[in-house]
Amino acid sequence: MTETAPISTPFTADSTAAEVVDGIDLTGVRAVVTGGSSGIGAETARALAGAGAEVTLAVRDTAAGRRAAEDIGAGTGNTRGRVAPLDLAHRKSVAAFIAGWEGPLHILVNNAGVMAAPESRTPEGWELQFATNHLGHFALTVGLHRALAAAGGARVVSVSSSAHLRSPVVFEDVHFRERPYDPWQAYGQSKTANVLFAVGAWRRWQSDGIAVNALTPGAVPTRLQRHADEGELRRMRAEAGPDAPAWRTPAQGAAASVLLATSPLLEGVGGRYFEDCDEAPRGEPGGSRGVAPYALDPAAAERLWEVSVETLSV
Template identity: 75%
Template sequence: MTATSRITTPFNAASTAAEVVDGVDLTGRRAIVTGGASGIGIETARALAGAGAEVTLAVRDLDAGRRTAEDITATTGAERVGVAPLDLTDRASIAGFVSAWDGPLHILVDNAGVMAAPETRTPEGWELQFATNHFGHFALATGLHHALAAAGGARVVSVSSAAHLRSPVVFEDIHFRERPYEPWTAYGQSKTANVLFAVEAATRWADDGITVNALHPGGIRTNLQRHVTMEELDRLRAQMSAGGASTPDWKTPEQGAATSVLLAASPLVEGVGGRYFEDCNEAGPHEPGTRTGVAAYALDSEAATRLWKVTEETLSA
């Protein structure tokens, strides 16, 4: 990837989701936002609905989802905002969501996630963060592939993080059965998986007219950090500063949702796939000592293909 080939837009870290989608008409488009009742998921859904899309909030907490839907309708006038149950750690829940979906799907925003959780395993024995952030979204997206293909020009948005810089996918021990569990390493590995998914899906689904991209939304104080104390966040930021890395300013949820909305709806990235964005522009290669850019291992096509196969095998077992 060269500097001249990177996608740039008029938007930046300070841009909001509403600004990115201003002037874009999504009438007739159908969208799903996972984790749409919390944090940047709310603002992602609000911007898409405000631009005319029919939006489904895929959430674990239906009451929170209904409150969010009512709020979006009240603030945008959009009435086609629905709520559906989805637990990304439960294969039966994902299968139920997929089977209940009828008709084409134009936009899928894989936004939900868990960050730096204490060591927790699903009933299958999978590490929770990898199971939620990657396995769950993989099962959802592949389950909805027929609906995305039917839409013509569909877009899938995989919300990753700069935390992917903390770890590649460690194929030899994805679930921390051999090595000591470390919450941030586990989170980083799952966020790398989100990028690798975009790389492989963009290749596999190109003939279906589906584009898939990944992104880092920026640092936003949301419920995603429910497992992380402010003291821990401050410690991490101080550690970054001491190591010479810049510590970006916190974004508002409206700013944090901007890159997701750009990839979901903007004509500026029409036909673009398999890339990683931050601050509403395609990221350059990661440079040591920084917390920006994308790691080479996250865009590695061989790792992406390997992860896809491993994931298929795991979910079919």
């Protein structure tokens, strides 16, 4: 099998979402951004709306979602935004969102997530970070497959993290029923699952014209860190040394999401992981940059797909 050169773009870690989408007309495009009421999600939605897209903010807190939608509308002049309830940790909420969607869907940005949360479980007994970050988005995306296929050339964006380098998906004990719970390992596992989902979905859906890619937004101070101890975050960055990514703004953190969702440069590209608006090089487990080989492993992607379908069917 011939290795292809990593994809590079004119954009960098300093680029903003607005710069990435500049000159792209999204009139007539319908997009969904999960977790779009704040942080990177809100900036992703703002950039898409600014280019003319009709953006639905899929959020747990609909009041916060409405405030974000009003702010985006006021700032962009695009008032076609919508807000819809979605709690990724609850199957009924995901099913209701899917049932309520009508017509084609051109862009789906799976952005919402929880990071380094204390041990918690869904009513089914699933570990919360894996359930929210992976299983909820898996169910949502699979449920919207028909709408994505109907769009012709749809894009699905899976927001992962450099924290995926902390852990592969431990199939023998995904939900920490046997091993001691570690919030960062649980988060890392769920972020690896986000990348593997892109690999598996692209293999299945490229014939439907659906491109699926993953990315790390970089280090962005948002509400995502609300469960993380500040001292621990500083220690982790110190341990990473000069390779630790610099802090960036939410608008910069959203750039890669918007790039994967809209750029003509990525037409027909799928199953890849991007960092700083370029396809990421190989990274070493435990590091802070690049993509771990286990996150792009087709066999692991297939196993995760099967486990996800089986888990959600119970």
